[in-house]
Amino acid sequence: MYDQFKTRAEGVSAEVHRFPTPATALDFIIGFLRDEGVADAPGRRAVWADCPFLASIDREQLAEIKGLHLQVSREQAAEAHVGISQMDWALADTGTLAQDASAIDKRLVSTLPFIHIALVPTAGLNPDMPTWLTQVQPKEMGYLSLITGPSRTADIERVLTIGVHGPERLIIIFVDELGGTH
């Protein structure tokens, strides 16, 4: 399923990675944020919505990253360069990420910044939409989000253009040993 997911997601311009543990994934993220020039300056900050991943790592490492905020306000999210959140599920046949996004910070960090890093527990992989729909309880999850690739439009002369109102880049990181909320 992972291979199918990767093919489909890359087909819609997402970038897909996989790590065995939260610690190895964290190393990647720290390197990524450094390369992206994340800093404590307007337009260069990063925001990270609360999630189980944060509970499974050594938070001390995060303190070294200047400009990374774990308390997310809409103002911070609106001017952040990178947003990080944990997704709950993935749908292999379309390369889609799914999330109980009832908590608004999850939507802010995945929509407003230029880059969205999405962490996914590998165990959350589902083959397809019908299977996924049987697992979610909409009455308990007021806002379910499905994300397939970065934001896109073809409204001007049918030319595909990435990054309209949402992120220009979607970085998907599967973590094998990661628990989820659902």
Add this chain to the structure above:
Amino acid sequence: MQQEFKQSIDKALHNANLTGALGKFSEAYKVNRAKAYEGIDFEELRGRIATLKSFAASHLVELADQFQRNAEARGAKVFRTSDPVKVREYILKVAQDNGVKTVVKSKSMATEEIHLNPYLEKAGIEVGETDLGEWIIQLAGQTPSHMVMPAIHMTKEEVSDLFSKEVEERLTSDIPRLVKVAREQLRPKFLQADMGISGGNMAVAETGSIVLVTNEGNARLVTSLPKIHVALVGIEKLVEKFSDIAPILKALPRSATAQLLTSYVSIITGQTPNSDGSMKDLHIILMDNHRSEMAADPMFKEAMQCIRCASCLNVCPIFRLVGGHVFGKVYTGGIGTILTAWYDELKSSEYIQGLCIQCGACKDVCPAKIDIPGLIMEIRRRLVKDQGVPLLQKSIYSVVNNRRLFHGLLRAASVAGKPFSKGTKFIRHLPLFLADLTDGRSLPAIAAKPFRDVFKTIVQPKNLQEKAVFYGGCLIDFAYPEMGEALVKILNKAGVEVLFPEGQTCCGAPARYNGAYEVAAQNARDNIEALLAEQATYVVSACPTCTVALNHEFITTFESLGQSNIMPRARELAAKTVDFSTLVKKLIEEGRLTLKDGQHLGKITYHDSCHLKRTLHAEQAPRQLLQQAGYELSEMFECDTCCGMGGSYSLKLPEISAPILQRKLKNIKDTGAPLVAMDCPGCVMQIRGGMDQDGAPVRVQHTAELIAAQLKD
């Protein structure tokens, strides 16, 4: 109005940007759509969607009740009304009660339908569209030309002019840069807005959820950032179960934009927290506006199955020439014609329904299995019922139905037109108001002797084992008797005697396609009587439109008019009726007919006639016959796209018919084949006439003529 309508067509046809952009898009769409559906059983999928949407259309009140209960249990406020005025008032009241100054909107056709923006703006509220296409047309002061791609009619240069004015800076027409500008301009509007207004792609009764499908991410922002969210949902969007989401989400993005899934899908069930910790003020408006009347109509209930993918626009040979604005201000294209007739009024569709050439391309791709051309025909019928048949048309039908008189008049016109045919088999120019008819296409000269008279001179072998009744139809009878002669020759060879009952008359298609069902029904009765009077195994026709009349449309015409007494006879005729190529292929397979061996007849291309392919599904038989005869088949691009003939369509809207024909001629010539075959004398008339004026050395033949030359002695 008629003149205004013709002018809007003329304007669209002369807009090179529009026809260029739409033409390119429609070509790419077909390829991409097919790719998106790879590995999916489309018939099974659309069967499921049709079933679940049809169920919803039969249970609108129950599902709306259930939706309301479930959404309200989760803190939403649900407002139900049939009246667009009340919808506008409700939204304005919510806005005023909460001191709303600015609104951001994600794309919603329902708000277009009720003209919400000007109403709110008049009350002093600033309304900003955020879907890129919608924002472009808002800046341009226009209306959407396409349900999914509202600004498809505009070029990047036009967009850069609009944006330049908006940001007071001269921008180039670099598309990624223009998209950035939109992001920068709209971002503060999202953050400041007091209210977000969205539509809804689905409303799930079982859970009280609304489902929003977008690509840009604007619907996520519209439903997340402002503290108030108003969703306006037409009741045709109701579905019963949460699991019903899956098939619709499988088809909608594939059919709409050839995507496996859009970038974003949001499933919203009740209130969620705002960023300041308060709860979202969520209002869901379920709007009727004639939808339940539509659902109560036994024929139009089917249109409630629409999931608004707009694939009927994308494959329409007319839409790609004229674009959306010719259809009106809100819903466009095939389904748009039907929705306008209901949400507005029947009379509003009076002119636009005439744009449909009845080629059936949209019916083939509709993921909700709606017979769009069939429903447009029904609109025509009801318009004629309300308004009567125009006098001129009436007198034409009385002539058409009198075969001797019809041929006499045509022949007289043809002889009078001698100076125009210059001794060839074509009429190339006609004087005065008839000139349009020969613009880009020559008309066939009328045969001196109609087939009904030629037939009497044909000597058929004695003691043939089986009989077939031949139904000629107007064109073979009056213009192309040689096609009839070819058919007789072939069937005789296979041991079939051909009968040609004199009482046969027009198949009724011209009357039916113009909504004159009473005339068509009389044609049907006359033909049933004439054709069933003879004892024969088959009734065969070499014209697919006639064949469809005999084996489908007589029945549906009687059904529409509630004439059931004749139905058993109509069914008996239908069961016997077969098209030329299917019958000949069968005779060959039975070993009763053999073609010459080892022939190398060179390259040929084949044009699919609309009725043969999409109603009779007989597109393989002629291809197999021609290849068996020794032709090397080279398929043309868009082989099954209409040639623009459409019976009287080419007479009523020659300005649209002509460019469709030009496209067909180019596709034929591009194959390099010196010969093109087809099974319909109407298509022969259109394409042969077009080739004559074009001057290209391509022969245009009916399959019957080509096969008749390759029979083994």
